[in-house]
Amino acid sequence: MNPNKPIYHEEVPFPETSFSTSISKISPETPLPEGTLLGFIGRSNSGKSSLLNSITNRKGLAKVSKTPGKTRLINVFSTKAGFSLIDLPGFGYSKASHKEHKDMMNLLDQFLNEITSLKVLFILCDAQRSFPEEEVQMIETATLKKILPVVVRTKIDKLNQKDRNAIQKEMEAVMNELGYPFPLFFVSATTGKGIGEMRKFILSKVQTIPV
Template identity: 35%
Template sequence: MFDKAEFTKGVVSWKQLPRDGRPEIAFVGRSNVGKSSMLNAVMSRKKLAYVSKRPGKTTEFNFFLIDGKYYFVDLPGYGYARVSKSMREKWANLIEQYLDERQTLRAVVHLIDSRHPPMEQDEDLIDFMRGSDVPYLIALTKADKLSGNERFKTVQRLEKRLEEVGRSVPIILTSSKSGRGIKEMRGWLRDFLG
């Protein structure tokens, strides 16, 4: 599982979404959190998803076909100021509709930068996912940049926040650079896909 991957399409509207019924796992998070790097690390591929030094480069829902059976979906990042307000609103509406209504969605991987507290949009997504039946996982990215004590405090802080809203979800400290947590991520993704 997860041996072969190819980019299939980028979509900007609901009507362009694939209609073939394959299960999907969505990767969502703020701009520059490391979604593309995470996809590359999970698939052990350096250039599957384009990684830019400038945030806000993912402007479509990018669909990657995995082993001919599943899709990993790289969603546009949120919170990037240089994108027009109308474009941010369009993305936000489409992302919300996708997470709420997409029948083939099997899991959501929410990426949060481990070096910073969750942004307002991260908090909004945590709250939004409370009302969803879709399995939900939080991947704390860039953990290689933290000390052991900082990593512990980051996880503890997030667990407390989730507890406040009555949620208990898997939290994985990850680093696409060092490989930390990637094996664990693959295991969760396989479970989500059954």
């Protein structure tokens, strides 16, 4: 076996997943699938699309763009197991215009406030960056709305062990600041590190969370 080949597709089977719909506004007629929804959010260049493709083992399922801030709609990916993964608009830096960025944030706020079937929110952050205050606020927002916040530090393959240890301490400090722990994953869509663990976590949650 090639030691450099990603092994995430060999670790844990994941239900067949396909694109369902894109959402541009929230209303009573919004076409959301039934079942538990799990959201994925992160600022531009957090590796959100690559992570979704790795988890589902579907190259190209979520479009990876060279342009930061490209996700401007809510994209829904449904699984054969009855739950769906929700690709939410990125926050923070974006090449979108001021109006487009404001529209994205309004759409995100509406989704978090009004969609009760959203049970888990994966908050992504590039491991090469410090954990920003906006992400801390997102953890707090999710907790207040009875949504389980899960922090995912992406691109962990870019760091050496010393840097990884520093990130672990940083996240422990965030937990101490908030006064409560939250699930934490270190992943790489390039090498497959942590992808199997995330799959197991997702499958365990959709089996235990009431819809």
